[in-house]
Amino acid sequence: AQTVTQSQPEMSVQEAETVTLSCTYDTSESDYYLFWYKQPPSRQMILVIRQEAYKQQNATENRFSVNFQKAAKSFSLKISDSQLGDAAMYFCAYRSVAAGDAGGTSYGKLTFGQGTILTVHP
Amino acid sequence: KAGVTQTPRYLIKTRGQQVTLSCSPISGHRSVSWYQQTPGQGLQFLFEYFSETQRNKGNFPGRFSGRQFSNSRSEMNVSTLELGDSALYLCASRDTPYTEAFFGQGTRLTVV
Numbered sequence: 255a256q257t258v259t260q261s262q263p264e265m266s267v268q269e270a271e272t273v274t275l276s277c278t279y280d281t282s283e284s285d286y287y288l289f290w291y292k293q294p295p296s297r298q299m300i301l302v303i304r305q306e307a308y309k310q311q312n313a314t315e316n317r318f319s320v321n322f323q324k325a326a327k328s329f330s331l332k333i334s335d336s337q338l339g340d341a342a343m344y345f346c347a348y349r350s351v352a353a354g355d356a357g358g359t360s361y362g363k364l365t366f367g368q369g370t371i372l373t374v375h376p
Numbered sequence: 377k378a379g380v381t382q383t384p385r386y387l388i389k390t391r392g393q394q395v396t397l398s399c400s401p402i403s404g405h406r407s408v409s410w411y412q413q414t415p416g417q418g419l420q421f422l423f424e425y426f427s428e429t430q431r432n433k434g435n436f437p438g439r440f441s442g443r444q445f446s447n448s449r450s451e452m453n454v455s456t457l458e459l460g461d462s463a464l465y466l467c468a469s470r471d472t473p474y475t476e477a478f479f480g481q482g483t484r485l486t487v488v
Contacts, residue, residue, distance in 0.1 A: 297466075297484075298481045299479035301477075304476065362424050362431075362470060363421045364411075364421065366411075366419035367418075
């Protein structure tokens, strides 16, 4: 079974500064997807960024980028030029590459870390 | 395009009762999955449906069940509610199990 660990329960950053959220995972699979989701007070989970394990290049989405270290099973999220609207709970998540039909595959199941609460100070 | 819609948003039930939560996926999406979020256990996978068939199930007791209709809308049912079932229940939809999941705003269930 896969596990995802976020070791930072809380982080804080000054507006316009950069912050990095950590995530490690454990899996025996060679191909998979990794995600960072944001959950603001509205509770709706919003996809921030995704990374396919077979891609060596780190994913980037505007101010959000990841540092994907496959051998170390590490997947950190860097938020540059932090904004007040970035304040939220951030979850790291793992998903297997679905291997077709059911019967033992994890299909589309997401395995989440415990989350990191990010506070942005003005 | 409308997003994932979960109803009701809030629910208060008494221990021992049963409850049904509803999830309407994004139009065209055929895969719906459910998650339970609690402060103690975090986000845990309940089950996933695709084309009206349960494809995967998490480690929850049989009191938790679900189904998916031909229009892809899904319901989950919890029978004989316990205090520990108090949680935010999140639904996510995707057009196939291989693509990005879009989440609803959740149903906050409180069991008293």
